Amino acid sequence: MSGALTGIGVERFLDREVMAALARPLEQARGLPSAAFTDEAFLALERRLLFSRTWVFAGRAGDLAKPGDVRPVEVAGRPLLLVRGREGDIRAFHNVCPHRGARLVGEAQDGRTMLTCPYHAWTYTLDGRLKARPHFHRPDCHDQAGDDNVTLFPVRCVTWHDWIFVNLDGKAEPFEDFIAPVSAWFDGFDLSAVRCASHRAWEFDCNWKLAVENYCDFYHVFLVHPALHQVMAKEARKAMLTMGRHLMNEYWFEADNRGGLGDKSGFGMPLFPELSAANQNRTCYSVVFPNIAINVYPTNAQFVHFEPLSAGRTRMHMWFYYVGDAASDPAHASLRDTVVEEWHKLNMEDEGICRAIQAGRHCDAYDGGRLAPYWDTGTLHFHRQIAQVMTAA
Numbered sequence: 001m002s003g004a005l006t007g008i009g010v011e012r013f014l015d016r017e018v019m020a021a022l023a024r025p026l027e028q029a030r031g032l033p034s035a036a037f038t039d040e041a042f043l044a045l046e047r048r049l050l051f052s053r054t055w056v057f058a059g060r061a062g063d064l065a066k067p068g069d070v071r072p073v074e075v076a077g078r079p080l081l082l083v084r085g086r087e088g089d090i091r092a093f094h095n096v097c098p099h100r101g102a103r104l105v106g107e108a109q110d111g112r113t114m115l116t117c118p119y120h121a122w123t124y125t126l127d128g129r130l131k132a133r134p135h136f137h138r139p140d141c142h143d144q145a146g147d148d149n150v151t152l153f154p155v156r157c158v159t160w161h162d163w164i165f166v167n168l169d170g171k172a173e174p175f176e177d178f179i180a181p182v183s184a185w186f187d188g189f190d191l192s193a194v195r196c197a198s199h200r201a202w203e204f205d206c207n208w209k210l211a212v213e214n215y216c217d218f219y220h221v222f223l224v225h226p227a228l229h230q231v232m233a234k235e236a237r238k239a240m241l242t243m244g245r246h247l248m249n250e251y252w253f254e255a256d257n258r259g260g261l262g263d264k265s266g267f268g269m270p271l272f273p274e275l276s277a278a279n280q281n282r283t284c285y286s287v288v289f290p291n292i293a294i295n296v297y298p299t300n301a302q303f304v305h306f307e308p309l310s311a312g313r314t315r316m317h318m319w320f321y322y323v324g325d326a327a328s329d330p331a332h333a334s335l336r337d338t339v340v341e342e343w344h345k346l347n348m349e350d351e352g353i354c355r356a357i358q359a360g361r362h363c364d365a366y367d368g369g370r371l372a373p374y375w376d377t378g379t380l381h382f383h384r385q386i387a388q389v390m391t392a393a
């Protein structure tokens with residue numbers, strides 16, 4: 001956060017009038033104001049008052065496959081360190097040495113037994129305890145054990161399936177409570193059965209919130225996604241449901257049209273284990289508040305992270321998961337490629353729309369919009385959750 005921005009309070013953007021407009025019934029409500037999508041100062045506030053206060057994605061457990069694997073990451077603009085310890089557990093720390101504040105780890109490292117600071121070589125165990133301080137007392141007079149309570153600064157961290165979540169301020173609700181509605185929504189799909197096969201990323205010229213909103217907007221399918229419109233039954237398209245802070249949706253295939261979302265359904269690969277007959281014709285979606293989406297199909301899943309790059313630019317990461325060995329079996333390589341390619345086409349169809357909805361937020365006349373009662377329940381809920389978290393005492 002630049003020094004010039006630190007003094008700006010959230011009330012400059014979310015004043016009483018805005019909060020009152022958000023609280024009105026959907027038909028009369030207004031969404032977040034344009035500046036929430038265009039002003040770098042608002043993104044700086046989001047880093048401090050939204051992403052630091054909630055559970056947010058920090059990395060994939062599969063990316064730290066072995067004990068001693070260490071990954072520097074950035075979360076909410078803060079440098080963090082993910083470490084898989086000797087017992088296989090994953091911890092998160094602020095990526096800073098408690099001595100003089102040097103960044104502890106600059107690049108991904110594998111198989112470490114200790115973490116050593118590049119400035120004066122203070123050395124820490126993988127669980128963050130100080131182990132040694134060379135020349136600490138004077139030249140050639142070392143401190144081997146660490147005779148005070150110096151430790152790395154821990155960050156609250158939970159691994160859920162392949163996904164590592166952190167809570168920077170340490171005050172969010174227990175992770176189990178946070179994720180419970182999402183787990184319940186995917187009940188019947190055993191997420192522990194999937195393996196990550198690949199990662200792709202796309203960048204959009206829009207604020208991260210617009211990318212999230214567009215991602216879960218079924219309304220625009222008829223116009224922006226003609227191929228999807230052809231295969232997706234109109235009567236089965238629904239607005240997002242709200243559960244906890246999250247958003248959910250589902251789509252039921254016709255029983256005789258199991259590829260009901262086109263080739264990205266991935267049929268032909270193994271189904272989730274013990275999938276019920278009903279779930280074999282269902283896909284389910286969730287926006288995990290604030291900036292994650294998870295899609296689950298009968299044969300595959302995607303984990304999506306909307307990474308804010310600036311107020312007006314977002315990188316959308318998508319990791320592709322398949323059931324068990326289908327993630328690596330050469331026999332399924334072309335089906336996996338098809339799934340990814342179909343998502344690429346779909347995301348490219350959204351690229352221009354994302355640019356357009358961002359450009360519109362630069363018009364002074366726009367006041368948060370007129371919301372569509374059938375479709376925009378999820379968008380209003382999303383805006384309300386953001387405002388509520390950011391203005392909490």
Ligand code: FES
Nearest residue numbers: 097099100117120
């Ligand atoms: S700053 Fe890390 S050892 Fe001095």
Ligand SMILES: [Fe+2]
Nearest residue numbers: 214224225350
């Ligand atoms: Fe779209």
